Structure formats: C-alpha cells, structure tokens
Amino acid sequence: MKNTNLNIKNVDHLIYKKLLFIYRNEKTRFNIKYYSDLILELIKTFQKDYKFKNKIISEKTLLLISYGDNLKNKNEVPLKTLKNFFEKHLKNFFEILHVLPFYPSSSDGGFSVTDHKNVSKNLGTWSDIRLLSNHASIMADLILNHSSIKGLWFNSFIKEKEDYKNFFFTIGDNFDFSKVIRPRDHNLIQIYNYKKKKKNLWCTFSHDQIDLNFKDPVVLIEFIEIILLLLSKGITTFRLDAVAFIWKKHGTSCVNLPETHEIVKLLRLIVNFINPYALIVTETNLPRKENLSYFGNDDEANWIYNFPLPPLILYTFLFEDSSKISGWSKSMPPAQINNAYLNFIASHDGIGMRPAEGILDNIILDKLFKRVEKNGGKFSFRKVETKNKVYEVNITLFDALKRTDFDKDGNFAVERYIAAHSILLALEGVPAIYFNSLFGTSNDQNAFIKTGIKRNINRFKWDFSDLSKKLKNKNSLENTIYSKILKIISLRQKQIAFHPNATQYTLTLGNKLFGVWRQSIDRSQNIFAITNISSVVRELKLSKINLFENQLWFDLLKPDESLNNLKILKLKPFQTVWISNKKD
Numbered sequence: 001m002k003n004t005n006l007n008i009k010n011v012d013h014l015i016y017k018k019l020l021f022i023y024r025n026e027k028t029r030f031n032i033k034y035y036s037d038l039i040l041e042l043i044k045t046f047q048k049d050y051k052f053k054n055k056i057i058s059e060k061t062l063l064l065i066s067y068g069d070n071l072k073n074k075n076e077v078p079l080k081t082l083k084n085f086f087e088k089h090l091k092n093f094f095e096i097l098h099v100l101p102f103y104p105s106s107s108d109g110g111f112s113v114t115d116h117k118n119v120s121k122n123l124g125t126w127s128d129i130r131l132l133s134n135h136a137s138i139m140a141d142l143i144l145n146h147s148s149i150k151g152l153w154f155n156s157f158i159k160e161k162e163d164y165k166n167f168f169f170t171i172g173d174n175f176d177f178s179k180v181i182r183p184r185d186h187n188l189i190q191i192y193n194y195k196k197k198k199k200n201l202w203c204t205f206s207h208d209q210i211d212l213n214f215k216d217p218v219v220l221i222e223f224i225e226i227i228l229l230l231l232s233k234g235i236t237t238f239r240l241d242a243v244a245f246i247w248k249k250h251g252t253s254c255v256n257l258p259e260t261h262e263i264v265k266l267l268r269l270i271v272n273f274i275n276p277y278a279l280i281v282t283e284t285n286l287p288r289k290e291n292l293s294y295f296g297n298d299d300e301a302n303w304i305y306n307f308p309l310p311p312l313i314l315y316t317f318l319f320e321d322s323s324k325i326s327g328w329s330k331s332m333p334p335a336q337i338n339n340a341y342l343n344f345i346a347s348h349d350g351i352g353m354r355p356a357e358g359i360l361d362n363i364i365l366d367k368l369f370k371r372v373e374k375n376g377g378k379f380s381f382r383k384v385e386t387k388n389k390v391y392e393v394n395i396t397l398f399d400a401l402k403r404t405d406f407d408k409d410g411n412f413a414v415e416r417y418i419a420a421h422s423i424l425l426a427l428e429g430v431p432a433i434y435f436n437s438l439f440g441t442s443n444d445q446n447a448f449i450k451t452g453i454k455r456n457i458n459r460f461k462w463d464f465s466d467l468s469k470k471l472k473n474k475n476s477l478e479n480t481i482y483s484k485i486l487k488i489i490s491l492r493q494k495q496i497a498f499h500p501n502a503t504q505y506t507l508t509l510g511n512k513l514f515g516v517w518r519q520s521i522d523r524s525q526n527i528f529a530i531t532n533i534s535s536v537v538r539e540l541k542l543s544k545i546n547l548f549e550n551q552l553w554f555d556l557l558k559p560d561e562s563l564n565n566l567k568i569l570k571l572k573p574f575q576t577v578w579i580s581n582k583k584d
Contacts, residue, residue: 133234341429
C-alpha cells in the first residue's frame with residue numbers, strides 16, 4: 001500500500017535508480033535508460049485495460065496451499081475439480097488460494113518449468129485459473145531462480161538465439177564458488193556440451209533446473225512481462241520462489257546479495273504501483289536474520305514465510321517442551337502495519353531445517369531426527385563444505401506428530417495435531433494451511449517407492465469421490481480433522497485480536513504450556529491463547545496472565561463457561577484455551 005501516492009514520473013525515476021544499482025558492477029555496460037523506458041512502457045500499456053479490486057487483509061485472511069491436481073476426478077481437468085471442491089467446502093474459510101506451479105514442467109513437483117507463460121494441459125487452461133479467482137484471491141509462483149533444461153528458454157539459449165545468448169548463468173573455469181551456500185548435495189556445476197562448445201551450467205537445485213542469469217536485463221524484463229500476464233489472469237499475490245539465490249558473484253556466498261534485494265524492491269514497486277492491493281511474498285528458506293531482511297524498509301516483501309515455525313512445532317510436540325518456541329517467539333520483532341508473517345507448519349515441501357539454526361542445537365536435532373525416522377520420515381541433505389547436512393525432513397505433518405517418546409502408541413495423535421494448528425491460528429501473521437493437512441493425510445509411501453523422490457511422501461493426490469466419501473463419514477479420520485480445523489478457523493475469523501498486525505506478547509508459562517497474548521489494533525479485544533503441549537493434565541494459574549478484574553472473561557472454545565470465579569484452570573492433554581473479554 002506504500003506506493004499508492006506515486007505518480008508515473010516518480011516511478012520512472014525509481015525504476016531507473018534501481019536498475020543503476022542492480023547493474024552497477026557489470027563489465028558489460030547496458031543502456032540503463034533503454035531498459036528503464038521499456039519497463040515504464042510495459043506498465044503504461046498494461047494499466048490502460050487493467051482494473052483491480054480492493055483487498056483488505058484482516059483476521060478473516062487465511063491461505064490454502066494446494067497443487068492444481070491435489071484432487072482428481074474422471075473426465076474433468078484438475079483445476080476445475082479443485083474449483084468445485086473449493087467452492088463447496090472451503091471458500092468460506094480461505095480468502096487466498098495458493099495454486100502451486102500450474103505451468104508445464106519436467107520435474108520437482110512443477111518447479112522445473114518448461115514454459116512460464118502457459119498453463120499445463122494436464123491441469124487446465126488460463127480460463128480455469130480465472131474461474132478460480134472468482135472464489136478466492138490467487139497466489140501464483142514466480143519461479144525466478146531457474147528454468148527447466150527441457151524448456152523453451154533453454155532450447156533458445158543453447159542454440160544462441162538473439163535475446164537468449166546469456167539467458168542462463170554459466171561460469172568460466174576461474175569462477176570462485178568455494179563460499180557458495182548450498183541447499184542441496186549434488187554437484188553445483190553441470191558441464192554441458194553442444195556442437196563442441198562447453199558450458200558450465202549453474203544448478204542450485206538440480207541438474208534439470210538451470211539457474212537464470214539476472215545479470216542480463218533481458219531476464220528481468222521477461223519476468224516483469226510474466227507478472228503482467230499473471231495480473232491479467234486475475235492473480236494478485238506473487239510468491240517469489242527461491243528468490244535468495246538469483247544473483248551470483250565471484251567469491252561470495254551467492255545468496256542474499258544486495259542486487260537480489262534490489263530486484264525484489266523493483267518488483268514490489270511495479271506490482272504495487274499497478275495494483276496497491278497486490279502482494280509480494282518471498283520464499284526464503286533461511287536462518288531467521290536473513291529471512292527477516294526481506295521485509296526491507298517496508299519496500300520489499302509484503303509478507304515473508306515464517307520458516308522457523310514448522311521445525312519448532314515439530315520439536316515442541318514430539319518432546320513436550322515449549323521452551324524453544326517460547327524463546328523464539330519472544331525474540332520475533334512485530335511486522336509493520338500492512339506487512340505480515342505468513343505462518344505455516346506444513347507445505348508441499350518437507351520441513352526445512354536451516355531456519356532452526358541457532359535455535360535448536362545439534363544434540364536436539366539428532367534426537368529429533370531419530371524420532372521422525374521412527375515415524376516414517378526421510379531426509380534430504382545439503383552440502384556444507386565436504387559434509388552432508390539435513391536440509392529438510394520429508395514426512396506429512398500428521399505422521400510426524402502421530403507418535404512421540406511420551407505417546408508411543410499415538411493415543412493423542414489427533415489432539416496433538418489439532419493443538420499444533422491451534423497455535424498456528426493464534427500467532428501474529430497470516431495462517432497458511434496445506435490442502436493435505438486439512439485431512440490428516442499420511443505418508444504416501446507408494447509415491448516414494450515408485451519415483452524415489454522423497455518429497456512425494458508429502459504430495460498425495462486425492463481421488464475426488466474417495467475424499468468426498470470420507471468427508472461424509474462422520475467416523476473417518478479425515479472428517480474428524482477437517483471438521484475440527486474448520487471449526488477453529490471459523491471461530492478465529494470472528495476475533496479482531498487475531499488481525500495479522502494485532503499486538504502479540506509471548507507469555508511465560510513454563511515448558512509444558514505455550515501461550516501468547518493478542519490485543520486488537522483498537523485495543524477493544526484481548527485474547528490469551530494458551531495450549532497444553534503435553535500428554536498430561538496441566539494447571540494454569542489465572543493470576544499468571546493478569547485478567548483485568550473489571551471485565552468478564554470466557555474461553556472462546558467453550559463460551560458458555562465464565563472464568564472469572566476460577567483461580568486455576570485445568571487443561572487436558574493438548575487442550576487449547578482462547579481466553580477473551582469478548583464472546584463475539
């Protein structure tokens with residue numbers, strides 16, 4: 001919302017300045033004014049026919065993460081099936097729908113894109129994306145860092161077609177990449193021979209995904225055109241996938257470089273000038289300080305993923321110890337108004353471990369990995385110097401929390417799972433829930449065995465009729481979890497103290513309870529959201545949370561019971577209370 005008062009002259013000047021900074025150190029001197037004018041002309045031409053709607057972010061704002069083909073129905077394209085299911089079951093609970101990469105691709109669950117400007121025929125058409133946008137704001141992936149070796153861009157690059165000669169990042173034999181921070185354990189450089197010409201291709205994530213070369217402004221222009229295309233199709237939120245890696249420099253870590261941040265600022269400027277209600281979301285699976293840097297000075301990401309939360313939730317419930325999540329929560333700075341943390345505890349990927357660095361030590365992590373392995377988890381690694389280190393845990397959230405050292409038979413599996421989501425829904429920021437998490441989906445071992453891809457454990461594809469039957473069965477696990485989560489969401493959406501920017505203070509309640517105090521922006525509502533993270537009944541002395549004596553207090557999850565006459569509240573295993581001075 002910051003750029004709404006800018007005029008076209010201001011934007012022209014800012015674009016030019018940002019391009020000057022981005023390309024300041026390049027040996028090949030570009031005509032910056034040419035590219036600045038080109039971007040401005042793209043904006044002006046697009047604005048003539050573009051109209052946007054006001055989009056207010058509030059306590060009602062929740063995000064659903066889903067593949068376009070998370071549901072399959074005979075004789076129907078998956079995007080249409082997703083639309084029908086969303087319209088019937090979920091539109092009243094989720095304002096934003098993140099449709100994971102829907103472009104044609106060759107691997108990596110859609111993230112190895114072969115054509116960035118079309119919808120995969122296996123999923124549907126642009127018309128289906130537009131129809132989805134009638135029921136929710138759509139978040140789409142802008143896959144900036146790389147493109148498929150089997151894609152249209154790489155084919156043009158390898159044939160040295162005009163505008164594509166430098167489109168992908170290659171290095172000479174003297175390039176120093178000894179300090180590069182790696183998210184994977186494969187060889188970083190892939191040698192590619194074409195007509196007796198050798199190219200050293202940079203491959204951050206896999207040898208099927210070749211990194212793009214943002215040092216060539218043509219690549220930047222291409223993505224600006226893609227943003228405009230997506231805006232024209234009804235998309236209003238842009239997830240910048242793996243954005244931290246897009247700029248490379250000799251002798252550096254090649255992650256989070258100043259040019260990267262400036263490119264994010266440029267994209268934010270363009271998007272918010274065209275549509276002040278559109279959002280930029282950065283996906284940076286990094287330690288906390290680096291992740292937080294993508295807020296900038298309210299001029300980079302509107303939202304950033306709260307990456308430490310998933311591993312902390314995992315540790316908290318597996319070992320019934322809230323000390324780590326409480327300490328982390330106390331140290332988190334509040335987001336500025338109109339910025340927000342995007343909170344999640346499960347996604348299409350595994351549970352990333354880099355964000356836990358500096359929070360969970362090696363002894364704790366070793367213990368955590370042993371427990372997760374017993375629960376059926378796999379591990380993906382990254383290379384640190386000459387050693388491999390766990391990069392992410394590959395497991396569904398339900399199976400990850402199903403059994404613990406305190407509950408080896410999983411007697412409290414459902415209660416523990418719901419408690420984890422109760423914490424997610426209470427924290428400052430915007431909650432995001434993975435489609436499969438709504439139903440307590442278990443590990444898809446068949447997909448892993450068939451493909452050998454560890455992440456596929458957590459990417460189960462539902463048959464539409466099968467899921468529909470399970471949701472009609474009140475005794476099914478899927479119905480139980482689905483009903484409980486949506487009931488809590490429905491309640492949350494009525495509480496102004498759960499606005500993404502409402503005040504948050506982390507309570508000191510010992511290591512068996514976790515709690516935060518939330519206060520609405522207008523200070524009229526207070527909520528003490530407290531969860532018993534253990535498998536034993538725990539007592540909460542209400543004197544510890546300073547309930548104001550001149551107000552009536554209720555547990556929103558049991559609103560008919562007044563708490564004013566109680567001194568001690570007994571919380572059952574994994575029970576959550578939302579103690580509030582307002583019922584509605």
